Amino acid sequence: MKATLNILEAAGAQIEPEVIEIGEQVYLKGISSGIEPRAWDSLRETKVFLKSPITTPQGGGFKSLNVTTRKTLGLYANVRPCKAYSPYIRTHFPKTDMVIIRENEEDLYAGIEHRQTDDVYQCLKLISRPGSEKIIRYAFEYAKKYNRKKVTCMTKDNIMKLADGLFHSVFNEVAKEYPDIEADHKIIDIGTALIADKPEMFDVIVTLNLYGDIISDVAAQITGSVGLGGSSNVGEEVAMFEAIHGSAPDISGQNIANPSGLLNGAIMMLVHIGQPEVAEKISNAWMKTLEDGIHTGDIYQEGISSQLVGTQEFAQAVIDRIGLKPEKMTPAEFQKGDGSDDNMGAIKLTKRKPSKKELIGLDVFIDWKESNNDANVIGDRLRAVDAGGVNMQLITNRGVKVYPDGMKETFCSDHWRVRFFNADQSVITHAQILDVMKQVQDLGFDFIKTENLYTFDGERGFSLAQGE
């Protein structure tokens, strides 16, 4: 942090840092979030947070400070520029220059998990329309501001037609408002493969939390920039800037770490707070330092590097080059905004009319492991349920229809999903749901969870079973 702040000061950044202690010392005080309550007030006032790499202690119920700040302050956008600095940093892909914009709050990372049978553990993947719209609009606004030509969306909507399908369809809607920016979609499996093999294809990528986690590591790794990249976590009001790499307690304080990751985070911060000229100066001095072969141990290469330096010497070399530009690499050029659109995080969502929502059925999940998990036995018993016309229609196990007319090869766990409808799939009441559940219980079954089945404006709000 000291090396980075020295460079910022030398370049003339107009900042007044307020230091908040986070991480180990705070955890040891017994504050499980790793951040003191009064520190939140400082963040709310400064609205900007340059964060050193810290370690969340293993075990003991300590929460990841990253997750806590992201979710508590609504830092919904993780922005990760990923650029090659060849030949100074070794890579097979010297032309890479992409920005990954990852949704930061939702998806499987909401951490809602339940174990309700001996066999089966569940995690909820939640995707919201406002969450999707916010990150997608942010990606297009980012592309516009930084003069990028293309935004690629990545999902797995050929499998998750509702959840990932929502993200993709919101992407298509928003893309129409940006006719000058090319919009593109890739399925995440082949998309990740193309990032690994042809990264120069990509410009801005916007994607869900888990996919973004994976592809931003791939992109950093293949460009050799794991130790160099910065990232931002942007919310409607507050933004946090950091190095993409984690903490390295084993080399801390030995003057051998490369300060480039945090420095690049700080450069993003300067652009965010409306000091793009200072950001440019620092970025250019940093690239010139790389070009001059003044390298820390992690990036030192025989034949390319000219001088092996420590943390402080590297920082001094950058300071000495403030005012110079790289000669071989393209100099940095950050948009000089008019000041009005500096807070890109404050996205205005489309106002939408609520849908007409109708309850037409429910899925009751049951823990059952009798009769060798024979679907016909549980199915035949549940035929007895009748809640004013609401009856069992089918049973699935791990998503596959197993009753009626299942296949004998289908493996059945102790986790059964039983679907109830009116025969004509007409509207039912919440009272009928409670009646179904009570009857299921009276038959001696352990109901473990339920999912109501709704239509929205007449459209089915749930997937069919495999084999249905």
Added chain:
Amino acid sequence: MKATLNILEAAGAQIEPEVIEIGEQVYLKGISSGIEPRAWDSLRETKVFLKSPITTPQGGGFKSLNVTTRKTLGLYANVRPCKAYSPYIRTHFPKTDMVIIRENEEDLYAGIEHRQTDDVYQCLKLISRPGSEKIIRYAFEYAKKYNRKKVTCMTKDNIMKLADGLFHSVFNEVAKEYPDIEADHKIIDIGTALIADKPEMFDVIVTLNLYGDIISDVAAQITGSVGLGGSSNVGEEVAMFEAIHGSAPDISGQNIANPSGLLNGAIMMLVHIGQPEVAEKISNAWMKTLEDGIHTGDIYQEGISSQLVGTQEFAQAVIDRIGLKPEKMTPAEFQKGDGSDDNMGAIKLTKRKPSKKELIGLDVFIDWKESNNDANVIGDRLRAVDAGGVNMQLITNRGVKVYPDGMKETFCSDHWRVRFFNADQSVITHAQILDVMKQVQDLGFDFIKTENLYTFDGERGFSLAQGE
């Protein structure tokens, strides 16, 4: 298919193919699964299925034949060898030789999705202990049979501590039974990055369905083997073999497609049915064909290839080389089993004592969008619920605690999770659950789903909220 069968016949494979029509023609007959009912009987009898690439028509509710056969026949293991054939096939990673073993039935691919509010769509991620144990045991058995040295497990258990944590802990348990095989674990984000950048690190990889989908595309892409690789889908009784690439209707029937993908699938099939010598002969003849520079258009390289050929000529070149071995690449050597362990798919699971399971609470999910989605309003109202001591303890939105004592920056969707316990978290009844739900409804709330909260042998079977 014809080119592949010609090669198999020329090499002396002892097979009697029974041809089943699948795909387009069957879909057009109105069979939405793409496979005729009587074809299942043929599969059950032959137990082995060499599948041409086919296309699932878009729209119209057609099911993917791949998903249907995998799940219906319990083909739980997708096995994808991934090898470099440098310099004949261009790659940055000439030493790559890994096998990805992907769980094929569970995870988010169970396709259980629900939309229950205007804003939020949900997909269930389900991970089972028997499903995890089967694929992990298969991976170690595979490593043993094919003389592989290391099995790497990939999960995201730093986030999904229950679901991915189960997979990782089963991996640790099973690994102990194979002391001669090195066992290793990587978080999926950095794991994928390492596959993309240092694939020679890996030997056998075992992972969950979604992660396996992504990393097997990455591995195929970076070794240039998308058009060449074969894969198997193995169940307890039946197994399916195929090319890893999809169908290419635009070049079908023009004698320009590379038959190598299906051929490599057929080679895996021959090993599976106990004809490893024939498999070796074909594999070696195929590699010799590559070495001799006889290449189809997709792999043709100026300076390396000597002859550009069509599908039939390529197949003939392989047939002409039966009995020869590659001179530069390592010849194939498939384990000659004693016949007893040929059906590796039939895994014996560990017998386990059922846990002591106790119901201690429930999560009720509510669709609510009044008062500007103010958590304090919904929270204060729900304080009225009291089902024999079972009360509301906290509310989360997208996984973050928002009541009591939420942060004002936390964005709230219309999807609220309300957690109910006895104050002392003691055991409750299913009747109390129904009572809670009825009271929630009587207060005028739309309950949309529930998740019961259990302990197993005293251990909490659910995650805490972020900020709890």
